[in-house]
Amino acid sequence: MPAVDPGQADVLWARPDPRLQGGPRVSTTEQRTGAPSRPAPGASSTPAPAADSEKPPAEAPIPSGPGALRRLPAQALPGLARTLRRRLLEICSRTGGHLGPNLGVVELTIALHREFRSPAEPIVFDTGHQAYVHKMLTGRADLPGLRSAGGTSGYPDRRESAHDLVENSHASGSIAWAHGLDRAHRLAGQKGAAVAVIGDGALTGGVGLEALNELAADVGSRTVVVVNDNTRSYAPTVGGLARHLAALRSGDVAPGDDVFSALGLTYIGPVDGHDHEALAVAMAQARRAAEDQQRSGVVVHLVTRKGAGFARAESDAVDQWHATGPFALEGEDGAPAATDTWTSRLGAAVLDAAREDQRVVAISAAMVDPVGLTPMQQEMPERVIDVGIAEQLALDTAAGLSAGGRRPVVPLYATFLGRAHDQLLLDLALHREDVVLTLDRAGVTGDDGPSHHGIWDLGLAAQVPGLTLWAPRDGERLLAAVPDAFATPGPSIVRFPKGACPPEIPAASEIPAGDLLAGRPGVPVDVLLVSIGALAGRAIEAARTIEREWPDVNVLVLDPVRALPLGEELVDLAAAARSVVTLEDGIADRGIGAALALRVATRATVASPAPPLRTLGITQEFVPHAKRDAILAEQGLDAAGIAETLRGLIA
Incomplete structure (x- = not known):
């Protein structure tokens, strides 16, 4: 040591x-x-001692x-x-x-x-x-x-x-x-x-x-x-x-x-x-x-x-080492932190939006730097408002700004959205105010434990009428989602996980329901695997595993890009598939998959039953602290766990 x-x-x-x-x-x-x-x-x-000597x-x-x-x-x-x-x-x-x-x-x-x-x-x-x-x-x-x-x-x-x-x-x-x-x-x-x-x-x-x-x-x-x-x-x-x-x-x-x-x-x-x-x-x-x-x-x-x-x-002016990763006790700190992070991408996208539109105003709940607003604050401090540790106040302030003709953005950690759910529902959504929320640390976050996993946001968002939500699969899609959110009427959410951005995952092709990431379009779909957000790489790996084991099985991996509201094209595609699996790093019982399952089930009849549908996500419980990858594996959300679920449908 x-x-x-x-x-x-x-x-x-x-x-x-x-x-x-x-x-x-x-x-x-x-x-x-x-x-x-x-x-x-x-x-x-x-x-008490007073002299430095x-x-x-x-x-x-x-x-x-x-x-x-x-x-x-x-x-x-x-x-x-x-x-x-x-x-x-x-x-x-x-x-x-x-x-x-x-x-x-x-x-x-x-x-x-x-x-x-x-x-x-x-x-x-x-x-x-x-x-x-x-x-x-x-x-x-x-x-x-x-x-x-x-x-x-x-x-x-x-x-x-x-x-x-x-x-x-x-x-x-x-x-x-x-x-x-x-x-x-x-x-x-x-x-x-x-x-x-x-x-x-x-x-x-x-x-x-x-x-x-x-x-x-x-x-x-x-x-x-x-x-x-x-x-x-x-x-x-x-x-x-x-x-x-x-x-x-x-x-x-x-x-x-x-x-x-x-x-x-x-x-x-x-x-x-x-x-x-x-x-x-x-x-x-x-x-x-x-x-x-x-x-x-x-x-x-x-x-x-x-x-x-x-x-x-x-002497640290940013946050006086509020939280740190491992570091060297002597001399300089250890390996530098990753610079291409989801948070840094978000900060760049918000700054671009603010440069493009003078109406854009950012609101922080005492977390300007952790949520990526430092570049905007440095360039245009008069358009970054810190309201203190008060998420309810942040959203209601945003509602007022929107009603007054501004385009507010409120970056939060996903775990803190629950503190302002009433404001999201009855101040922003009820009044159709044009407010963008960005949710950092969405999904499983790891070391900070049950209160800091951002696993509740999708379930909350899915209950809000008129809300639009993006869960980008990589940094490039995050950069695209932010301007899309500003251009969309009513409240919008862009949510993304903690840490470094993964390599870009390009679409194999685009269809009305979203981006196809793997599988064979144009032939019967044995499994439609709907991937929400940053788990897309694991979904693709699982699909390829199944296709190696059963070459005739067509596993179609789809990123809907805009996760909420559910598009009719996505519901059509799911209803026509032989089976459906949804994948998200939120509570499985209450999120996007659950909403899709309900929509597909309401179309079913005795003569035309709904396909079997599995919703993969986090068990509805308080998940203890551990590394993100370990938690995902335990929850069956790594490539091996997803592949095992697919086997259970097609074997």
């Missing part, structure tokens, strides 16, 4: 945050509300669990933090993962587990990719098999530990979860607090603000909201709340005038999230305030640095 260059060892030591001049501060708002200011048990009274602390072993952590003297905590950072770097250099967020919450997570007794006092991590340190402190110090099949999940996972309560990888839900747990505990007569850890970026999401509003009205709540303010999600946080937090950090807000106090919550902060002593004091104050039955919830405002302690992450 590669080691960090000893000459750069100081990068593993997170010094106090320079944005809090004069050291950590506990707000006078908290003094005004009368919450006691006492250090947590075992907290050191020694001032001071030697970094010696490393300390990672304790076996929260009980052992609480028994450590406060003087051991800086060394423990240094060990945790080094371990994070070593593990993520091998496996990849969400490195930047976890480097930023090392001291915070230590403080949480010293003050609150997990799991009896649950700690809910919003966007749970920041829970690596939590896992390391709750018996999983080495994160064995991180993000690999059968190994440690990159998110909290109830199957791994009682300390992992909420997978919660879609942002902004943690406050509602923690408040609900607190209410359940109070109704059961149980003691103790419930804690939500939420970033300033996640607070741009509507459900987070809704939960704060509800929490403020619940006098007697023992919910503690820890706002991890690192000024970023992927990119710098946007909006009025971000400006308000900046004013709190700079001391420009008068005591008691913060928005949290105005709602009726107890506000503590801002506090340096890398200062062990300040954290211990703040968490102890939060507990005292939470136990005061005359108050509603408590907000602890911590200021942290994403990527803290690792120079390459802290």
Whole structure:
């Protein structure tokens, strides 16, 4: 295993945050509300290190669990933090993962587990990719098999530990979860607090603000909201709340005038999230305030640095190593990432469309760079709008822009479409607004697990009247699909998978139903294999396997190009075939194949029965993390699995 260059060892030591001049501060708002200011048990009274010339602390072993952590003297905590950072770097250099967020919450997570007794006092991590340190402190110090099949999940996972309560990888839900747990505990007569850890970026999401509003009205709540303010999600946080937090950090807000106090919550902060002593004091104050039955919830405002302690992450202006693949610990990073990706192709197509039509406006839900909008933002920043982690807001903003004469495009990860399905259905489709959605990471994505597989989008889209959907099989078809979507009235979707583009798959011929990729047109079709999207290469390989085994069998592989709405020509072709197989990397029971099966079945009569039809796709279940190819093979969606299904029809 590669080691960090000893000459750069100081990068593993997170010094106090320079944005809090004069050291950590506990707000006078908290003094005004009368919450006691006492250090947590075992907290050191020694001032936090401030001078850059001071030697970094010696490393300390990672304790076996929260009980052992609480028994450590406060003087051991800086060394423990240094060990945790080094371990994070070593593990993520091998496996990849969400490195930047976890480097930023090392001291915070230590403080949480010293003050609150997990799991009896649950700690809910919003966007749970920041829970690596939590896992390391709750018996999983080495994160064995991180993000690999059968190994440690990159998110909290109830199957791994009682300390992992909420997978919660879609942002902004943690406050509602923690408040609900607190209410359940109070109704059961149980003691103790419930804690939500939420970033300033996640607070741009509507459900987070809704939960704060509800929490403020619940006098007697023992919910503690820890706002991890690192000024970023992927990119710098946007909006009025971000400006308000900046004013709190700079001391420009008068005591008691913060928005949290105005709602009726107890506000503590801002506090340096890398200062062990300040954290211990703040968490102890939060507990005292939470136990005061005359108050509603408590907000602890911590200021942290994403990527803290690792120079390459802290200096990365794009996303401070929010997520990374494997990398070299010494010197330059390892092999460069692929540049011809689906995302880069999408970004180029959107930029071309914007150059061609001044009405084109792009909207991002806090993910400008991950969804490919950086080229457009650099060239025409006034036409790229970031609304924060708020997909519902993004789609409704797009609806308004469309009604006002613009041509909006909303690039999202496919997994996040579900957060705005109501807006897709009743704001865009009902009103026939001309809005293009692009869905990155569609289908099986792999390492991030059940909440990040984009396998639900086709099933959702197939229920929306008037929606047009493209699932291009390669990068060239993606470049063609985007302008086609802009030229089509009503809402449109272009969806594509994660990673590098495959080699181009040219059409053998074109017919009204779509592109023929393999088989013999003009002769009876034994099997019509309808391939949706990026699985086309596997479909062709499977068809050729069958034709080698049975030379007289005609397997016709068809890419309909435009997957929704289903064209009459496709339904005609399917109804006339001897058998039909559909292939898609979405839920088999609810997607394109299911829709085609219904259309073909409604034509059938006793005298003219429908052909046997198989819908190949993902089983309707939550698929655990593993490599994409392994998951596809397990689901029977590799070439061998598809060929086996074909054999079952024709043997």
